[in-house]
Amino acid sequence: MTLMQTLMLESSEIIWTPELSDTSNNHENPSCQSVKEATSESEREQPIDMESCKKVSATKVMKDACVKTKKERSIVTNTITEEREPEKHPRIFSLLHYLRNVRFINKAGEEIFFDVNGDPPAVYDLIAWFLSVSGESKYVHVGKYDSAAPSGQNLVIREEALMWKDQVPVSICSESCHLGHRKVFQYGQPPCCFDCIPCSQGEIANISDAHDCIKCPDDSWSNKGQNECIKKFIEFLSYQDFLGAILTTITSVTVLLPASILIIFVRYRHTPIVKANNRELSYILLIALILCSLCSLIFIGKPTVLMCMLRQTVFGIMFALCVSCVLAKTITVVIAFKATNPNSKLRKWMGPVLPGCIICFCTMIQVTLCVVWLSTAPPFPEENMKFKLDTIIIECNDGSSNALWWLLGYMGLLASISLVVAFLARTLPDSFNEAKFITFSMLVFVSVWLSFIPAYLSTRGKYMVAVEIFAILSSSSGLVICIFIPKCYIILVRSEMNTREYLKCKINAFKQKTEKRFQSYIT
Template sequence: MLLYLCTLLLFFKLKVSVGNASCKIMGEPKYPLLFKDGDVTIGALFPVHSIETAPSFEFTQKPQLLSCSSVNLRDFRLAQILIFAIEEINRSESLLPKLSLGYKIYDTCSSKLSSMSATMALMNSFEFAGRDKCNGQTSVHAIIGETESSATVILTRTTGPFKIPVISHAASCECLSSRKEYPSFFRTISSDYHQGRALAYIVKHLGWSWVGAVNSDNDYGNYGMAIFLNTAHKEGICVEYSEKFYRTEPEKLKKVVDTIKKSTAKVIVAFISFLEMRLLVEQLSAENITGLQIVGVEGWTTSKSLITPKTLNVLRGSLGFAMRKIYIEGFAEYVLKPFWDTAFPCIPNQRNDSWVILNCSRYQDLLVLKNYIEDVPEHRFSINVYNAVYAVAHALHSLFKCKEQEGCEKDLLTQPQQVVDALKKVNFTVKMGDRVWFDSTGATLAQYEVVNWQQNSDGSVNFKKVGYYDASLPPDQRFVLNIKEILWAGGNLKKPRSVCSESCPPGTRKAAQKGRPICCYDCIPCADGEISNDTDSNNCKQCQGEYWSNADKNKCVQKSVEFLSFTEVMGIVLVFFSLFGAGLTVLVAILFYSKKDTPIVKANNSELSFLLLFSLTLCFLCSLTFIGQPTQWSCMLRHTAFGITFVLCISCVLGKTLLVLMAFKATLPGSNIMKWFGPVQQRLSVLAFTFIQVLICVLWLSISPPFPHKNMKYYEEKIILECSLGSTIGFWAILGYIGLLAALCFILAFLARTLPDNFNEAKFITFSMLIFCAVWITFIPAYVSSPGKFTVAVEIFAILSSSISLLLCIFAPKCYIILLKPEQNTKQYMLGKTTSKFY
């Protein structure tokens, strides 16, 4: 291959004689496919054929020129539009007046070798004679082409040293944007920098996070796919596979198809040239691989030549970017007749050029297209060629100092660099309303249509516009897509899903699967107290303050407030026992009042008994202050009421105990101790003991009183509404004082338990104090360890149990005698063997 290239270059090498500076071409010249003479000539390179056949290299005879086959209809139309535009300019009286444009159109056969050969032919002339002098003028003033980016790179690098301007209508590779490397390159198509990014945007917009990627293994595909992959990564799109192949590599094509067959991605992003795309869809169709959503680029998305009954099953529903569809007035009529009559070189009796007549056989496959124009409306690259021709014309118009009526100064010599500089300044509007100008990279503005392959009822395919991408608009307005008008892969109305893992619903977060792409993840429920209210959340958010996650973990709700209420079962039970205890105490008081004159009531000091019953009633009722939602007043009341009523109760019991002891001491000879324990002294002692507790409570409330508090530390998921003690010293002082009196009462009662009497009340007081102390001793650890409302319930239970123990132990035996053993309720029985009278 290298040998052939060197030979080819040798054929077109200019031999310059130092003596006479004459120019002479060596070897056989390469003739253009279509050409026309003019004052100024525009060159063009189009792959009118897609298959190249190399000659024999046995060197037994002179190597023949390459032969081409298989017409590429799209690029043949581009050659026709170039001629149409040139003839339109030649008829114009305002653009290049009285100056004719000619053209040389070469067929590159989709081959880099043919492209290089055609480039060399354009840079030289096939009409040099030995007497001609080298004047430094190029054969053409500008070259329009190539169609493919790789071929354009070769073309531009070859012409670059000579500063011949090249204007491509389809080479969109970002690699050509460097003005340093390609200072004389222009294009009437935008760079793939925009298309590659737009591909990622459309995939993201449609919710596909798991895609496959296939590209042509050339500059166009490699650079474009690199842009897409980079943008896709930033947008959170995962690529299951990225494969590439070239049209001359069937092994790689088979590998690509096998990869697609094994993949789980339902979407394929195809950054592929037209020729590779044709091979790919044919192979996919042969393997019966259908139902995949293909998203493509302008290189193939509007090519009807891809459509066959078999490939339509693969391509139906395809989506992609395309050049804007602009109707060029008069072109359809021109390709039907004027082109064949005036521009086509091989119509019988039209031309007598010997080389045309000898080579007419190579035009036979083009003649079959003479009456075919159905494809013309879908040739969207035509406007790019049309604009390129007009751009050259406007540049030449300024260089030749053209004026209306006067025409152009034909004798002016123009250097290629002058044309390049003039092209940088062009800014005009063609008759279709399209504005043409080149940016700092030599490209035009990025404007694409989003097209969808939709099959009509008659079986034909329509490239329906369903959106657009316009880089000239603000970022949030550049991309628009009408999803309702899209028919998806296979003609389905439902958009396909292409994800590695299904979306994580609100209430869960994504957890990456080890060793797999970021789009492959498991959905982990948020922890308690955390939420995610969006689909596919990466992290769960912690609920703050008084809020907690709901059951679905998708919303922060107010934490439930816990307190011992009157409406719950525990509260109802405690209220019942409180009221029952108070009611029972009242009944005992009524019974005692009705029997106040009986010996058993008198013998137990009826005044202290009634005061004790009153205090017990308050003890039962004070437990109600612990139930219900805590408030500032209830918090202060519950502990103080409890402390004062219990001290009043214990004071009465202590008084009764002392009275029993002193009564028996009074029976000793000469004892007058009873004068110190009369009714007045009893009242004062109860009042004194109670006053001390009142004083403690007043100090507590004055310094640091209890207050309602929202406890959010014990439980994370709920708020315990409780009464904070304020000063813990105050609380334990109250409780300690009660314990002190109870202990004193227990000791005194214990000492008096053996005193002789048929009804020694000290025994019952001892037992009641034993229960009382046991209850409150066990209350302390239970109180400290019980959570939330159970703390309050424990305290209420301690109050009720200690109160009921006092009531039952002290008054139950008396009630038993009064109600069931009235015969024992006599003075004689109460005295027994003892003659002491303490009633």
């Protein structure tokens, strides 16, 4: 019930008589006069305090309302009580209009009026309770709140009356939680008692005293302060990366090395050592080694659909071509020495047909595996957010891991066959024979790829790509160095060994040695 309604009910005890209706406008209604006299008596007898001012203000409100009502209503004959219904006595509500417009200042200096809800302005005294050293409680008036005051002056604090000047007392038993922390209420304690716990990784709290932490989006991560989500780092092996730049430089060297040897072989193509080592196969092998080194560049850069499809397939086909050439060269050398007898059945396999068939057949098997792989489960780029929580790794998903291992397994099978055949032909003449060098090259090749498997499986991201590039460059460089560098040494440095007479001497010495062994075996 508002103050205005209370005043209305209290005013219902005032009795207005018909005789008062004849009173002129210069004379006041007796009822209102009694109110005025009561007001005067109150002003004379009561001390000026807050309680008396409130009573006088209420009396004055009713007095002013009565005077204004008298001017409009000359006769009021009914006695209004609290139990009577408003519908039966509508005259009392004529007083409400004037009560709403009452506005004056009482003896305490307070302005009295009613708002649209019929309530007076809210005025509150701020009282501070202090406990002295002796244990006595003390109440001190430290300020005031007045809703009717101008904006910015509603609350007035007397700072000199406060007893805490240097340090404001804390009304809670726990300090506020800073950014990046959340509140955890202590069991059995009031709500103002809580612990501050840092947000988990990937979650933030960007306001103080947060009750819960906010999880960052999938492409973002929390900063060190746990108060802001920042974009995750994007990781892939790029040309701008230091590791990518180093691998690119090494790739350039491994490409230039077989390219230079190819130029040397073309220039000295009519020399005996180049002819004796099947120069057509040497050309194909050198070109395949150049392509093997170049295919490592496909692994550098941001993965795309096309790059992911070409990476493993081109690498597998090029290395299958290289190992097939090595196998063809080894078989050709063995047949060349075993077919020295005119009655040997191996003489029909002499010529470029057999090496070409070996290369085409072995390479086509790898091509078939790659076509099946790309048609069933092709590789595709993906964003890996699980390996590193604060990093998005853009990598190629192989689509089918079994297909990759089939590709590597077939390449290992070709290398093993070449190693066995080259090992069996290791006793052929040194100047003519490549078997020893092929044996060493296949040992390097197999060792590199056997060590590649655990290293490849134990890494992720750009380092996994770097491991595969290193294996490609190491194995291709091993083939170049072990097979072709000794021949380049003879061509460029020991030219006296690159003659037909020298080769014939070696061959004759090998035949004599073989005949002695055969005779000793018979006897």
